[in-house]
Amino acid sequence: MWPAPFELIYAGRVLKPSYPIRTDRLILRPFTPADLDPLHAIQSLPEVSRYLYWGPRDAEQVREVLETRIGQSALLEEGQALSLAVELASTGELIGDGVLFWHSRLHRSGEIGYVFHPAHHGRGYATEVGRALLKLGFDGLNLRRITGRLDGRNEASARVLERLGMRREAHLVENEMVKGEWTDELVYAILQREWRARR
Known part of the structure; x- marks a missing residue:
């Protein structure tokens, strides 16, 4: 198990991870300007955005996304996101x-998500990243409840959340219009005490 990769400031309960964060096979780190081309190689693929709100992105759209993500390397206030680039430890790819x-300081709630290049699907990397994100949320930010939301057709992602010990709490039928069609949404969740019991 990797060491606690964060600094806590208890007065305001903020999360400033100590980078890089290493898992068994991966390195999680802040995004940098050098990530533009490899990020575009991922986000320009139609199969990557199939179950997401956005479609394939061109280079300029990815540049805008990257600029936002570069500034998301710590959680200082509720409503913020911590975005982490995921590299293969063996190659740096x-x-x-x-x-x-x-999501909320009062309710101590958060949410996790992940996106991977299709060439690296089916190897357990999403589960590995999910575990790291849960650790950051529960140990680092002292969240009480973390959710995962996904398109109801995304069976592979549902299996990832189940492997993480998250329970399916809702199946919302045709609740959102996404890319011109009504889509179902699944909601998974796990409580801090449940996650700690699993460890």
Whole structure:
């Protein structure tokens, strides 16, 4: 198990990870301007955005996204997101990203998400990143509840959340219009005490 990769300032309960964060096979780190081309190689693929709100992005759109993500390396206030580039430790290749949202200080709630290049699907990397994000949320930010939301057709992502010990709490039928069609949404969640019991 990797060491606690964060600094806590208890007066305001903020999360400033100590980078890089290393898992068994991956390195999680802040985004940098050098990530533009590999990030574009991921986000320009139609299969990557199939179950997401956005479609394939051109270079300029990815540049704008990257500028935002570069500034998301710590959680200082509720409503913010922590965006992490995911590299293969063995090669340094950027293969995807993970995100931890801090929704509410009062309710101590957050959400995780992840996106990977299709060439790296099916190898357990999303589960590995999910575990790291849960640790950051529960140990680093002392969240009480973390959710994961996904398109109801995304069976592979649902299996990832289940492997993380998250329970399916809702199946919302045709609740959103996404890219011109009504889509179902699944909501998964896990409580801090449940996550700690699993460890």
